[in-house]
Structures are given as structure tokens and as C-alpha cells.
Amino acid sequence: METERGVTTGEQSFDRRIEPFRTELLAYCYRMLGSAHDAEDLVQDTYLRAWRARAQYDETRSSLRTWLYRIATNVCLTALEVRGRRPLPSGLVAAADPLGPFVRGEHAAWLQPVPDSLLNAADPADRGTLRLAFAAALQHLSARQRGALILRDVLSFSGAETADILGTTLVSVNSSLQRARARVKEAGVPQERVSEPSESEQRAWVERYMKAFELADVEGLKQLLTDDVIMEMPPMLNWFAGRGNYGLFMGWVFTAAGKDWQLKEVTANGGQPGFAAYRRDGDGYAMHTLQIFTVTHQGIARNSVFQDPDVFATFGLAARLDAQGRPS
Secondary structure: OEOOOOOEHHHHHHHHHHHHHHHHHHHHHHHHHOOHHHHHHHHHHHHHHHHHOHHHOOOOOOOHHHHHHHHHHHHHHHHHHHHOOOOOHHHOOOOOOOOOOOOEOOOOOOOOOOEHHHHOOOOHHHHHHHOHHHHHHHOOOOHHHHHHHHHHHHOOOOHHHHHHHHOOOHHHHHHHHHHHHHHHHHOOOOOOOOOOOOHHHHHHHHHHHHHHHHOOOHHHHHOOEEEEEEEEOOOEOOEEEOHHHHHHHHHHHHHHHOOOEEEEEEEEOOOEEEEEEEEEEOOEEEEEEEEEEEEEOOEEEEEEEEOOHHHHHHOOOOOEEOOOOOEO
16 A cells, blocks of 8 residues: 555555664664764664665564664674774873873874763663763774674673674674673773762762862862873873872863853763853853763762864754853
8 A cells, every 4th residue: 555655554664663773773883883973874874774675674584673783783884894993092092291282183083972862762771881981992892893792792682693683603703702891891891780870979979060160169170089080082182090180180271261161961871971061252152072971989080071063063062152051
């Protein structure tokens, strides 16, 4: 049967059947690529390919979900052949002097955060594997190792299903999985879910940080940090560790960029709290940085600071605010 627009009821039914998988496929492509923008593009490509190949789907051979993941995996593996990995500065170079000159990572493609607005239907049990630390650890793996680890340990596909999705053998999957687990462990990210404060507790830590930031209170900021806190700022290669170095850098920030700021709360990567920082500029405020925090029971352990227009656009952040903090 054909509808008024020339689309058959069978085609409409196919659309309805595959649509519920869109958000989890977006999370999968993000884990594989480390970029929200790339992930959105690859999910679109996945759905286009699925639509074109809909007549080839055989429900007696695999579930619709497994079939879609096979398509998405092929799309991701092809993209990774061209785009390579997306590190963070702390995984690329040695720590720097917090008062030293900025060094831009020329031609580097950096790991990017993903706004929670794109992940609103993601399984809460999987949100820990969306954290920036886990996404950064995945960047140390080969493309097929990433696929094996995510499909087996995050998405709980069986070994046979994972081999089918990756188009390889069970022996190859098990080998890739073993290597991937070892590399992630070396990167300091445990496989099991780490106990962390509730999202409300994490937000409370960051709200206190925001108040101190608005007051340009460096000592107040330092009291909220762990001893081994890390700050990194892609696209700059500079990063540093320790409460003292953090305080030195923030003192420089308030001297160089002023003490009049507007802050807008955000959440990213499955519940990580953060904010967009706008600095005073004329009669309004100009977008400065997006800051995403890793919070432990002991305090703020990492601040990942992004200064990338593509990231700002993904989060829907206005380029300027007026004097009252409204988009202008």
C-alpha cells in the first residue's frame, strides 16, 4: 500500500522500527570517534544505509539492533581510517608550567565533549562509559579494539554477535578485547563502574566552584580541588597538575581576562557537570570557554576546558550575551 507522498506503509513501519535505536547509536558512534559532531554525521549515514538496504534485512539471521550496529560499525571503522584518534593534551605531552606561554596543538583533532541533550534517552547504567576519562582512554586503542571493547563490555553483545558486527572471528574478537582491556587499565580507567558522587552532589561541588569563579576567588577555587587535580585546555597543548599550579593559572586568568563573568550551567557526557564561561566584552559578554568537570568524593579532580567554536555550536551556546546574561 502506498501513502499520498509515495511512501509505502511498509517503509513507514521500517522507519518506526529503527528510530528507537537512534540515541544509543549516537552514543556508540561518539565512543568510537570522540566527537559529537562526527557521531551525528555517522548516525545519519547509518540510517541512510539502513534505509537503502532495508530489503536485505533478514530477521531470521540477526536482530534489527544487531543489524544496525553492524552498519554503524562499518561506518565508524571507515571514518577512523581517515580521521584517526582524538587525544586530550594530558595523553599526548608532558605537563607544562602554568604560567608558561600557550602552545597550540597545530593540526591536532582533539577529543570533544558531547552534550547530554543529545543523550537524553541513553541507558543510565551506561552513562559512566560516556565520561570524558573513558572516552580519552578509548583513543589509545585501535579502531577494532575500540569496537570489541564497547560492543562486549559496554553494550553486552555476545562474543558471536560482536564477531558478526565486526565482520571477523570470535578468536579475533577475544584477542582484541584482551588487548583493549589491558590498554584501558594502563590508562588508569578501571573496567568496573567507579563509585562517584550522585549527580546532585557533583553539581553542588561545581556550583560552589562557580560562585568562587564569579568572585575571582582563587583560594576559594583551590579549596574545592583534589591535591592531584588536572586542568587541560585543548586546542592548547598546555596542561598541568596539582592544586598549586591550578591556583597560579587561575590567578593569571583573572588578571588577563578580567573579573566580570557570566556563567551558564551545562551537563555533558552522561551527567558530568560544567559551565560555559562568558567574559566581559564592551556592553555585553563574549563566549570564552566551555568547562567540564570530573568530580570525586574528595572534590574536583579534573577540569577539561574547551575553546572550540564547533564544540560551542554543538552545545547550542550563544556567541554573546547582553548585560543581563541573555543571548544577543
